[in-house]
Amino acid sequence: MxxxxxxxxxxxxxxxxxxxxxxxxxxxxxxxxxxxxxxxxxxxxxxxxxxxxxxxxxxxxxxxxxxxxxxxxxxxxxxxxxxxxxxxxxxxxxxxxxxxxxxxxxxxxxxxxxxxxxxxxxxxxxxxDRSVYDDAVKPALKDTIQEEFTGFEGNDAPSLIWNALMIELKCCGVDSYSDFTGAKKWTDGTKYITPRACCKKVDTATGDACATFAGASDINNNWKTGCYEKLYDYVVxxxxxxxxxxxxxxxxxxxxxxxxxxxxxxxxxxxxx
Structure with missing residues (x-):
């Protein structure tokens, strides 16, 4: 040949x-x-x-x-x-x-x-229609919150990653704070509407009011900003x-x-x- x-x-x-x-x-x-x-x-x-x-x-x-x-x-x-x-x-x-x-x-x-x-x-x-891919990925990410997330002081891998991600990218959950509603292992869910990591400023001076049902707002919390889009824009x-x-x-x-x-x-x- x-x-x-x-x-x-x-x-x-x-x-x-x-x-x-x-x-x-x-x-x-x-x-x-x-x-x-x-x-x-x-x-x-x-x-x-x-x-x-x-x-x-x-x-x-x-x-x-x-x-x-x-x-x-x-x-x-x-x-x-x-x-x-x-x-x-x-x-x-x-x-x-x-x-x-x-x-x-x-x-x-x-x-x-x-x-x-x-x-x-x-x-x-x-x-x-990019939503075809989003609809396949988002449920899996939300499942890690619902099934594994334990809170701000959790030392398991899913909790550590979600907390670090929310603090670094200034976001909350996959789409918003509502992704944490009913999370099985998040015991603070009865006191807080969002995890502490969703607060815009996380320190001893501001306390935890930014994450409570009564204190959370657009001013002190990233509760309505999803991490999925933030991470997507950050990486690619x-x-x-x-x-x-x-x-x-x-x-x-x-x-x-x-x-x-x-x-x-x-x-x-x-x-x-």
Whole structure:
């Protein structure tokens, strides 16, 4: 089987980039999943913010048993699997182009096409109606509040993360303070309308009036500002998501075109191919 040298080099080069990305994702996911000490160091500043806020409020929060691996465990599994898939597909592309193996290139073409179409559909859904994704994610986040959140002094992973998040981003709950209503383990729910972490200023001077049914207001509490949108805007935005996805799709489209060109060139040179 004969291949166009320039087209082959381009396909190998671009797949080498994807191979590197896949291996990095796999290595990072595996390291975080297996190395608890590495995970703790990576998120130490996150926990420190909660410690500082608790001290200002005259409270003591025990974060010694906090294990971020318990929280991001499922994320690391996704990262490991995704990285492995990307690396394998890229390796197929490199092998098929380098050795000019027809069947390997066809398998690579089919897999890349399927991934391209799946991502295109996901992007179109996101552009047309992002709420489809929001409606899938928000209930799971609200469940962590309803089932696990114990309050401002809780030392379990969900409580520590929610408190630190609300203090850092100046928000309350997923959509608002109402997400805490009826939370099973939040015993302070009979006294407070929001957790203390929702207050705009958490310290001994202001006390806890900002979180009570009678004292909470727009002036002293972030009770109507949801953390979901704040975190989304903090980490990423619609423009970034759409731009990044369009870039990846464009890159994959180029890979598809290069693969088809190689296959057609080879077929023209060798009719029995």
């Amino acid at each position: 004969s291949c166009s040298a320039s087209t082959k080099c381009l396909l190998v080069f671009f797949n080498a980039i994807f191979l590197l990305i896949g291996l990095v994702m796999f290595a990072v996911g595996l390291t975080v999943h297996l190395n608890a000490e590495f995970s703790q160091k990576a998120f130490s500043s996150f926990v420190d913010k909660l410690d500082e806020a608790a001290k200002e409020a005259g409270k003591s929060v025990d974060t010694s048993d906090f294990n971020i691996a318990e929280v991001v465990g499922s994320i690391t599994i996704v990262l490991i699997v995704l990285g492995l898939v990307i690396a394998i597909v890229a390796f197929l592309g490199i092998t098929g182009a380098t050795c000019c193996v027809k069947h390997v290139l066809i398998v690579y073409l089919v897999i890349t096409l399927v991934l391209f179409l799946a991502q295109l559909i996901m992007l179109l859904i996101f552009v047309i 935005s619609d423009a970034v998501v759409i731009g990044a996805a369009a870039g990846v799709l464009g890159f994959q489209l180029l890979l598809l075109i290069l693969t088809i060109v190689i296959l057609k060139t080879a077929a023209a040179v060798e009719p029995e191919f």
